[in-house]
Amino acid sequence: MTLEELQAxxxxxxxxxxxxxxVVRVCQGTGCHSAGSDTVQQALARETKERGMGEAVTVMRVGCRGLCASGPIVSVSPDNLLYRSVEASDAPELAASLGGEPLERLRLPSDSPFFARQKKIALENLGQIDPESIEDYIAAGGYTALLTALASMAPAEIIQQVSVSGLRGRGGAGYPSGLKWGTVAKAAGAEKYVVCNGDEGDPGAFxxxxxMEGDPHRVLEGMTLAAYAVGAKHGFVYVRAEYPLAVSRLRKAIRQAEQYGLLGDKIGGSDFGFKVELRLGAGAFVCGEETALMASVEGQRGTPRPRPPFPAQAGLWGCPTLINNVETFANIAPIVRRGGEWYAAIGTPKSKGTKVFALSGRVVHTGLIEVPMGITLREIIFEIGGGIPDGKKFKAVQTGGPSGGCVPEKFLDMPLDYDSLVSIGSIMGSGGMIVMDETSCMVDVARYFMDFCTGESCGKCVPCRVGTAQMHRVLDDITRGTASEGDLARLEELCDMxxxxxLCGLGQSAPNPVITTLRYFRDEYEAHIRDKRCPAGRCRISQEAAA
Amino acid sequence: MSVAQTHHGRFLGSRTPAPSGDARWKLVAATMRRHGYRADALIEVLHAVQGAFGFLDDDGLRFVAASLRVPYSRVYGVATFYQHFTLRPPGKHTCVVCMGTTCYIKGAQGLVEAVQDRLGVKPGQTTKDGRVSLLEARCIGSCGLAPAVVLDGAMHGKIKAEDLVGKVEEWMKHDS
Structure with missing residues (x-):
């Protein structure tokens, strides 16, 4: 398919x-789907048809709208109406209201801060297009960036635009994407690979x-642009097996793109060819680490290896390999289409653009949000998120999963970016953001994450394999009230070691939840040890210890 | 003794006969064929075996090893490294409790304990009658609906312990 054919x-x-x-759009993200949104869609299609609206109304499936806790979400355009918690039994009433008075009973104000405060780039098609229709994606401007680039841009110009955009890796570490692409492009080797890291293993991140579920073509287009820029002919999307819907949507998307000549040989009539294969993870958190992920793509145990050599020099099968996260690739097509300068105008001096967060935990509006870098945690939690439910008090927000930390209230007004989070001991991470109120015990949270890391340590290096287990034992003792004064010092020593x-990021960052809770919530640790008391009333301090 | 000599299965196109005449091996063979019997497709192939049979048994592991021409030790190593793969047959029904951070702070531990008390099995175990398996997941990514469980493949969000136990009891009662 050429650019002209695409535009036609x-x-x-x-x-x-x-x-x-x-157009009636029914969210079919995993959250809404589990709440029965497919039957809602069928009921709405049936009702509108029976009312003879067949021609004038289209009922379609769309990807995640973000407000997962209020699903299933249904939107009506051009009326700009949003409905929440729609059930199949509401379909007759909703269908009857189309074109007339809105159905106030189920209405969700579309100007609520949850929607109004967001800025969508990576997620711009979610909730708008049918994720299983390549035509929908194309109608929304999809694949224009790719075919335009193939027709009129040199690979180096694409890398230039990505560099100018200031985009940093959205997987968590925040490495400048342009720099990484440039390294792979310059690396010598006839065979190169592009890998999309969809092994979203952080608990609390979606x-x-x-x-992947809501806009799979956006990921494929980003990967193909990357492949053209760095000179790769082959790519892999590595997806968690726990995401069956993402797997099936990506499979379908790859097939569709191949049929339209947007993947495969001679893309868009050019000499450039690129093939993408899907690889399923099998439940190993460490595979989010790039060298472990590559081992897994090669069909081996997902154990990391020392870097250097970095994947950009020697990656899959020893060839130069570009690895980026799903969200990073989702930002590429808009950057190429609208230029790096446009993207760089959003965000903070060192962290450009927007970031997608999965907001969950003790917050009123849980769900998926995309916000400009530099926004404060207070705006996210109290304006977009609607604050803490049940009149409870905010205690901490956990960012970065098992590699991140717990951020206390005093940092709520800090502008959010990669560097500010690192400066207070946490990390941006992939974007999980879990809000905790006074009912959460911070020692118990630290113990939870250490339990996670102990189980997920691949066992290759001793410090991580043994150290995480030792830390877990100390934390377990503290939560049971059986720890002694010296244990805090021991814990700090273990964190340091x-x-x-x-060897890899999993172990190096595993102490972060402990370090941050020790730094900001030390009194809770001391209450468990000295007073044999859990201030949040969460831990089961043993009777003997308390006595 | 080579695999070909110890098993007398049907020939499916690869050099290695399948462990039995079970038609599901054809699905597995098709996956291997699609990947050109390449060793790097090992995880994909193990997914195909587990998808067809529900778990990985020793015959299957040896069949995959021989077909892809990788050492059995590597196949076993991969199968036991990844949490998703199981070497034991699952129960007729499975109850997976998500233990992701959000589910945890919203009481997932209580869900596990409730099912554990009712069934008398620990996470990772199956009831003696083979009816129900209780499992824990690291995170199923449905954090917006925490606490979440997956019952026989279907996700249920914002679930309460008594409702979960009720659903599990349905499984115990009926011959469904």
Missing amino acids: LAEKTRAAAAVAGR MDRSV VRNTS
Whole structure:
């Protein structure tokens, strides 16, 4: 398919959509789906058809709208109406209201801060297009960046735009993407690979899941642009097996793109060819680490290896390999289409653009949000998130999963970016953001994460394998009330050792939840040890210890 | 003794006969064929075996090893490294409790304990009658609906302990 053919198809699809004056979009993200949104969609389609609205109303499936806790979410355009918690039994009433008075009973104000405070780039198609329709994606401007670039941009110009955009890796570490792409492009080797890291293993994170499920073509387009820029012919999407819907949508998307000649040989009539294969993870958190992920793509145990050599020099099968996260790739097409300068105008001086967060825990509006870098945690939690439910008091927000930390109230007004989070002992991470109120015990949270890291340590290096287990034992003792005064010092010593001597990021960052809770909530540790008391009333201090 | 000599299965196109005449091996063979019997497809193939049979048994592991021409030790190593793969047959029904951070702070531990008390099995175990397996997941990514469980493949969000136990009891009662 050439650029002209693509534009013609986009025009045709848009014209067909315009015939139906009214579009009813039913969210089919995992959250809404589990709440029965597929039956809601069927019921709405049936009702509108029976009312003879067949021509004038289109009922379609869309990806995640973000407000997962209020699902299933249904939107009606052009009326700009949003409905929440819609059930199949509401379909007759909702269908009858189309074109007339809105159904106030289920209405969600579309100007609520949850939606109004967001800025969507990576997620711009979610909730708008049918994720299983390549035509929908094309009608929304999809694949224009790719075919335009193939026709009129040199690989180096694409890398230049990505560098100018200031985009940093959205997987967590925040390495400048342009720099990484440039290294792979310069690396010598006839065979190169592009890998998309969709192994979203952080508990409490579902950003990548929603992107892969809701806009799979955006990920493929980003990967293909990257492949053209660095000179790769082959790519892999590594997805968690726990995400079956993402897997099936990506499989379908790859097939569709191949049929349209947007993947495969001679893309867009150029000499450039690129093939993408899907690889399923199998439940190993460490595989989010890039060298472990590559081992897994090669069909081996997912154990990391020392770097250097970095994957950019010697990655899959020893070839130069570009590894980026799902959200990073989702930002590429807009950057190429609109230019790096446009993207760089959003965000903070050192962290450009937007970031997708999975907001959950003790907060009123849980769900998926995309906000400009530099926003404060207070805005996210209390404005977008609607604050803490049940009149409880905010205690901490956990960012960065098992590699991140717990941020206390005093930092709520700090502008959020990669560097500010690191400066207070946490990390941006992939974007999980878990809000905790006074009912959460911070020692118990630290113990929880250490339990996670102990179980997920691959066992290759001793500091991580043994150190995390030792830390877990101390934390377990503290939560049971059986720890003694010296244990805090021992814990700090262990944190230091594991952080400085582990082989990969999993071990090096495993102490972070402990270090931050020790720094900001030391009184809770001391209450467990000295007073044999859990201030949050969460831990089961043993009777003997308390006595 | 080579695998070909110890098993008398049907020939499916690869050099290695399948462990039995079970038609599901054809699905597995098709996956291997699609990947050109390449060793790097090992995890994909193990997914196919577990998808078809529900777990990985020793015959299957040896069959995959021989077909992809990788050492059995490596196949066993991979199968036991990844949490998703299981070498034991699952129960007729499975109850997976998500233990992700959000589910944890919203009481997932209580869900596990409730099911554990009712069934008398610990996470990772199956009831003696083979009816129900209780499992824990690291995170199923449904944090917006915490606490979440997956019952026979279907996700249920914001679940209460008594409702979960009720659903599990349905399984125990019926011959479904």
